[in-house]
Amino acid sequence: MQMDTEQTPHMPEREALTTEQQIRRRTLKAFAWFGLASLLPVGIWKALTAKPIEQGVPKALRSILNANEGLANVFFSNQHLAPTFAVSKATKQVGINGMEGLRGAVDPATWQLQINQPGKSLTLTMADIKALPKYDLVFDFKCVEGWSQVQHWAGARLADLVAKYDLGTRTGQKPTDEADFYKHLGMETPDKGYYVGLDVASALHPQTLLAYEMNGEAITAPHGAPLRLLIPVKYGVKNLKRIGSITFADERPRDYWAERGYDYYLGL
Amino acid sequence: MKRIVDNKHPLAIRWFHWINFPVLSLMIWSGLLIYWAYDPYKITVGGYTLLSFFPDGFYKALGVPFRLAQGMSWHFAFMWLFTLNGILYVAYTFISGEWRYLLPKRNSFREAWQVILHDLGIRKAPLPVEKYNAAQRIAYSSIIVMGLGSLLTGLAIYKPTQLWWLTTLLGGYEMARLIHFALTIGYVLFFIIHIAQVVKAGWNNFRSMVAGFDVVDEKA
Structure with missing residues (x-):
C-alpha cells in the first residue's frame, strides 16, 4: 500500500x-x-418430473427407485430377520386396511391354490398347505402409511412349498443355484381384484408365510381367509389376502399399488 | 476504510451450504407427504392438546393430503444427495481445518448464554471477536449431529428388517420414526432462528455466504 x-x-x-x-x-x-x-435445482426438478409417467411416477424418478431396489438386493439376506416377539405381545385388534380383491365370498372347503410357471402348473388344496410344517410368526407388521402393529400369524413357509413341489426354477427341477429361480413371483386374489409382485428372494425369505391362522384361530374373511401372505420383508400392501394364484416369471408381475405410483419393491 | 477479506467462507463450504438448502427443503416437504398418512404426534399437557402435528388446515393449505406415494418417491431419491452432501461437508471441514472454527470449545457452552443475552439485547457488552461465536459453534455442530440422527433413524425406518439391529438400537420402529420426525421439527426451528440471525447480521454477512469474501471496516 x-x-x-x-x-x-x-x-x-x-x-x-x-x-x-x-x-x-x-x-x-x-x-x-x-x-x-440456482438453475441447477430447477433443471433437476424438471428432469425428475418430466414425462413419460411410468405407472404414476415420472420415468427418471422411477429409475431411481429401481436403482434403490438393486442396491437393496445386494444387502438382502435370509440371515436378516424381522425381530419377533412373545405371543402375549400380539394385538387382539388386528388392523384391516384394504378390502380390494375380497369381493364376494370364498368357501374354504372348495378353495384351491393355482400355481403357474412356464411349462408347469399345479393346483393345491388347503390340506396340501397344512401338510407343510407349520410356523408361528409374531412380528411388527408395518403399513406403508407408517403405522405398525405386533401381530400373531401361523402357516407354512412359502419356501417350503416351493421346495416340496420343485417350483419356481426355469428347469422345473430342484434348484442347484439361486440363479435357477425365476426372478419374480406374482400373487393374485381369485377375483383378480388385487395383485402383488414380489422378487423371488423376498418370497423365499424364511419368515415369508402362507398364513391360515391369526391369533391361534382360522383367519377370518376380512383378514384374508382361507390363505394369505405374510411377508415381513415388505410393507403391508404386499401381504396379499385370499391368495388365488401364484405365478413365477422373469418379468415383473403386475402390482396393484405400483400401478398407483408406489415403489414396486417396497422392501423393508 | 473498507478492506476486502478473502475466503471468509471457502467455496466448498458455500456449495455444501447452498446445495443443502433445496435438498433439505425437498426432504422436509416429501417427509410431510409421508407423515400425513399416519400423523399421530402431538404435544399434550394434562390431557389438553397443546399442539397437534398437524391441523387439517395446515395440510390443506400446503396441498399435502393423499400424496404418500409421491412423497416416498422423492424422499427415497433425495436421501442420497442429502447423505452425500453431508458426508462431503464433514470430510471437507476436517481436511481443511475449518472444524477449528465450527466445533464447540471447552468454554463455548458457558459463553453461549452470553451470546443469547447479547442477541436478545439484554447484555450490552460486545462479544469476543471470532469467526463463529459460542452459540454458532454449538448450533452448527448440533445441526450436523442432527443430520446424522436423521440419516440413522431414516435408515432404521427405511429397512427395519435388513437393519433390524439399528432399528432396535434406536428404540424400535416407532421410536425411530418419532425421533426422525422430531429432528425435522428441529430443522424448521433452526431455520427460523438462522434466518432471523442472517437478517440481523445484515447484507455483508449474507453476501459472504454467496461471494465468499467479507468486507471489514478499518479505522485508518
Missing part, C-alpha cells in the same frame, strides 16, 4: 474507490454465478 506516500497524493481517494469498485464487481459476479447455479 502506498496510500500515504507523498509522490501519490491522490491515492487514498483512488484506493478507496477501487476497493468499493472491487466489492461491487465481485458482488455482482458472485450473484450472477449464484443465479446461474
Whole structure:
C-alpha cells in the first residue's frame, strides 16, 4: 500500500474507490454465478418430473427407485430377520386396511391354490398347505402409511412349498443355484381384484408365510381367509389376502399399488 | 476504510451450504407427504392438546393430503444427495481445518448464554471477536449431529428388517420414526432462528455466504 506516500497524493481517494469498485464487481459476479447455479435445482426438478409417467411416477424418478431396489438386493439376506416377539405381545385388534380383491365370498372347503410357471402348473388344496410344517410368526407388521402393529400369524413357509413341489426354477427341477429361480413371483386374489409382485428372494425369505391362522384361530374373511401372505420383508400392501394364484416369471408381475405410483419393491 | 477479506467462507463450504438448502427443503416437504398418512404426534399437557402435528388446515393449505406415494418417491431419491452432501461437508471441514472454527470449545457452552443475552439485547457488552461465536459453534455442530440422527433413524425406518439391529438400537420402529420426525421439527426451528440471525447480521454477512469474501471496516 502506498496510500500515504507523498509522490501519490491522490491515492487514498483512488484506493478507496477501487476497493468499493472491487466489492461491487465481485458482488455482482458472485450473484450472477449464484443465479446461474440456482438453475441447477430447477433443471433437476424438471428432469425428475418430466414425462413419460411410468405407472404414476415420472420415468427418471422411477429409475431411481429401481436403482434403490438393486442396491437393496445386494444387502438382502435370509440371515436378516424381522425381530419377533412373545405371543402375549400380539394385538387382539388386528388392523384391516384394504378390502380390494375380497369381493364376494370364498368357501374354504372348495378353495384351491393355482400355481403357474412356464411349462408347469399345479393346483393345491388347503390340506396340501397344512401338510407343510407349520410356523408361528409374531412380528411388527408395518403399513406403508407408517403405522405398525405386533401381530400373531401361523402357516407354512412359502419356501417350503416351493421346495416340496420343485417350483419356481426355469428347469422345473430342484434348484442347484439361486440363479435357477425365476426372478419374480406374482400373487393374485381369485377375483383378480388385487395383485402383488414380489422378487423371488423376498418370497423365499424364511419368515415369508402362507398364513391360515391369526391369533391361534382360522383367519377370518376380512383378514384374508382361507390363505394369505405374510411377508415381513415388505410393507403391508404386499401381504396379499385370499391368495388365488401364484405365478413365477422373469418379468415383473403386475402390482396393484405400483400401478398407483408406489415403489414396486417396497422392501423393508 | 473498507478492506476486502478473502475466503471468509471457502467455496466448498458455500456449495455444501447452498446445495443443502433445496435438498433439505425437498426432504422436509416429501417427509410431510409421508407423515400425513399416519400423523399421530402431538404435544399434550394434562390431557389438553397443546399442539397437534398437524391441523387439517395446515395440510390443506400446503396441498399435502393423499400424496404418500409421491412423497416416498422423492424422499427415497433425495436421501442420497442429502447423505452425500453431508458426508462431503464433514470430510471437507476436517481436511481443511475449518472444524477449528465450527466445533464447540471447552468454554463455548458457558459463553453461549452470553451470546443469547447479547442477541436478545439484554447484555450490552460486545462479544469476543471470532469467526463463529459460542452459540454458532454449538448450533452448527448440533445441526450436523442432527443430520446424522436423521440419516440413522431414516435408515432404521427405511429397512427395519435388513437393519433390524439399528432399528432396535434406536428404540424400535416407532421410536425411530418419532425421533426422525422430531429432528425435522428441529430443522424448521433452526431455520427460523438462522434466518432471523442472517437478517440481523445484515447484507455483508449474507453476501459472504454467496461471494465468499467479507468486507471489514478499518479505522485508518
